[in-house]
Amino acid sequence: MTRLQKVLWAAVAVAVIAAGGLAVYGSRAPEVATDTASSVSAAFELTDHDGVVRTAEDFRGKWSLVFFGFTNCPDICPTTLGEIAQVMDDLGPQADAVQPLFISVDSERDRPDQLAEYVPQFHPSILGLVGTPEQIEAAAASFKIFYERVPEETAPDGYTIGHTSQVFLFDPDGGFVRLYGYGTPAPEITADLRARIDAHG
Amino acid sequence: MRLFGIAAFALALLTTAPPVLAGGEDVVIEDAWSRASIGTSRPGVAYMTLQNTGAEPAVVTGLRTNLAMMPMIHASTTDAQGVTRMSHMEEVKIAAGEAVALEPGGLHVMLMDLQHPMVEGESYALSVIFADGTEATIEVPILGIAARGPSD
Numbered sequence: 430m431t432r433l434q435k436v437l438w439a440a441v442a443v444a445v446i447a448a449g450g451l452a453v454y455g456s457r458a459p460e461v462a463t464d465t466a467s468s469v470s471a472a473f474e475l476t477d478h479d480g481v482v483r484t485a486e487d488f489r490g491k492w493s494l495v496f497f498g499f500t501n502c503p504d505i506c507p508t509t510l511g512e513i514a515q516v517m518d519d520l521g522p523q524a525d526a527v528q529p530l531f532i533s534v535d536s537e538r539d540r541p542d543q544l545a546e547y548v549p550q551f552h553p554s555i556l557g558l559v560g561t562p563e564q565i566e567a568a569a570a571s572f573k574i575f576y577e578r579v580p581e582e583t584a585p586d587g588y589t590i591g592h593t594s595q596v597f598l599f600d601p602d603g604g605f606v607r608l609y610g611y612g613t614p615a616p617e618i619t620a621d622l623r624a625r626i627d628a629h630g
Numbered sequence: 631m632r633l634f635g636i637a638a639f640a641l642a643l644l645t646t647a648p649p650v651l652a653g654g655e656d657v658v659i660e661d662a663w664s665r666a667s668i669g670t671s672r673p674g675v676a677y678m679t680l681q682n683t684g685a686e687p688a689v690v691t692g693l694r695t696n697l698a699m700m701p702m703i704h705a706s707t708t709d710a711q712g713v714t715r716m717s718h719m720e721e722v723k724i725a726a727g728e729a730v731a732l733e734p735g736g737l738h739v740m741l742m743d744l745q746h747p748m749v750e751g752e753s754y755a756l757s758v759i760f761a762d763g764t765e766a767t768i769e770v771p772i773l774g775i776a777a778r779g780p781s782d
Contacts, residue, residue: 503675503741504706505714507665508734511776546668551776575713583702583718585673585742591715594708611708612735615778 469597469605471495473568475532478544478557485603491528492606492622493599497574497592499535500547501585505594505611506531507551513596514552515615516622524554526601526626532568533559534576534592572597598622601629654764656684657724661780662756662770664741667748674698674741674748676756676770677732677780682724689761690722697754699743706735721761734778748772 471485471493485493494513498506510531517524531548533539536559544557560568569576574593581589594611596618606625609618662678674697682688693701703719714735722737724730732738739756741748748754750772757767773782 501672502716503673504704504716504734504738507675507775508778511665511778511782514776515778547672550668575711579715581716581718583700583704583740583742584716589716591713593712594714595712608712610712611714 469573470571471597471599471603471605472571473532473558473560473564475558475560475564475568476541478541478548478559480541483556483558485599488528488530488599489603490601492526492601492626493597493603494527494529494618495532495572495597495599496530496595497532497534497569497572497576498594499533499590499592500539500543501535502590509594509596509611510548510551510555512613512615512618513555516618517552517554519615519619520622523623523626527554527622529555531555531557532565533557534565534569535590536560536562536565538586600625651760651762652682652684652686652688652724652726653760653762654758654766656686657682657688657758657760657766659758659766659768662768663777663780663782664748664754664770664772665777666750666772666775667744668775669747670744672744674744676701676739676741677734678739678768678770679729679731679733680722680724680758681729682726685726687726688724690724690758691720691761692759693739694757694759694765695741695754697745697748697756698741699745701739701741701756703732703737704740705737708735750774 474484477483496509513529533544539559541559544559548555548557576590576592579589579591580587596609598606600606658681660679664674664676667674695701703722704716705719706714706716708714722730753769753771755767756770757765759765
C-alpha cells in the first residue's frame with residue numbers, strides 16, 4: 430500500500446465514522462432548529478420591494494410564511510418561491526390569511542427594485558424584503574438563521590450564498606409556530622395551514 | 631458535508647478501474663426543463679434525467695448552449711441544520727445502467743451569462759459533453775418561472 434493509498438483509506442475511514450455519528454444524531458436533524466424554537470422570533474426592520482420600510486408588526490393579524498434567499502440563486506430559491514406560489518393558489522380564499530415574505534440575504538446585489546422585478550413574478554402575494562448588511566444580520570439573529578457569503582469562481586460576481594432554506598411559519602400574533610423543511614411539498618404546507626387557519630378561526 | 635465529498639473522491643481514486651467510458655450514444659436524456667428568466671442578469675437553470683444504458687460508466691464533463699456563455703453543473707446540498715449551499719461539479723459520473731437526476735434541490739445545470747431572456751413556451755438546444763468526447767444534444771423546453779417539475 431502506498432502512502433497515498435493509506436491517506437485515502439484514512440479519509441474513507443473518518444467519513445464512515447462520521448456517517449455513523451450522523452446516523453445516530455442526524456435523524457434528529459429537523460428538530461435541531463426546533464430545539465431553539467422558544468428563542469426564534471420575527472424581529473426585523475427591512476425595506477420591501479415597493480420601497481416601504483417594514484417591521485414584523487406590520488404583518489400581525491396574518492399567518493406569515495418567511496423564507497430566505499437571494500435572487501441570483503438559480504435552484505433552491507426559485508423552487509421554494511414556486512412552492513409557496515402553489516400554496517397560495519391552492520389556499521383559495523384562505524390565502525387572505527397568509528402573508529409570504531421572501532427575505533434576501535444578499536444586500537450587495539438585491540435592492541428593492543431588483544426584488545420588485547423578481548419576487549412578485551412567482552406570486553403577487555409574496556413580498557420581497559431586503560436591508561443593509563446590518564439589518565439583515567439583525568433579522569437573521571432574530572430568526573436564528575444562518576447565511577454566509579461563499580467565494581465561488583463559477584458563480585455570478587464570484588460568490589454564492591449558503592443560507593437556511595427552511596420556511597418559517599408565524600401565527601397572527603407573531604409567535605413562531607414551526608419550520609417546513611426545504612422540499613416540503615406544497616400540498617403538505619397547504620393542508621397544514623388550512624388546519625391551523627380553521628382552528629384559529 | 632465536505633468530509634463525505636473528500637471520502638467519496640478518495641474511494642473513487644482507490645477503486646477506479648482503467649477508464650473505459652460510455653458516452654453520448656449510451657446516455658438517454660429525458661424530462662429536461664428550464665424555468666423562464668426575468669431578463670439576463672441572473673443565472674438560469676436546467677434540470678433533466680440522464681440514464682446510462684451502456685455497460686460502462688459515463689462521465690459528463692461539460693455543457694454547451696448558445697443560450698448561455700457558461701453552462702455548468704452545480705450541486706445544492708442541504709445540511710442537517712437546514713442550510714443549503716451550492717458547489718460546482720467538475721464532472722458527474724453515471725454508473726452503467728444507472729440514472730442521475732438533475733432536479734430541484736440537488737444537481738442542476740446553472741446557465742451563467744444568459745445571452746437572451748428565457749421565455750416561457752420557447753425552447754433551446756443544450757449539448758451535454760462526455761469524457762469520451764461524444765455529445766448528446768437535447769431541446770430543453772422553458773416552463774413558467776414558478777415551475778417545480780417537468781410537467782408543470
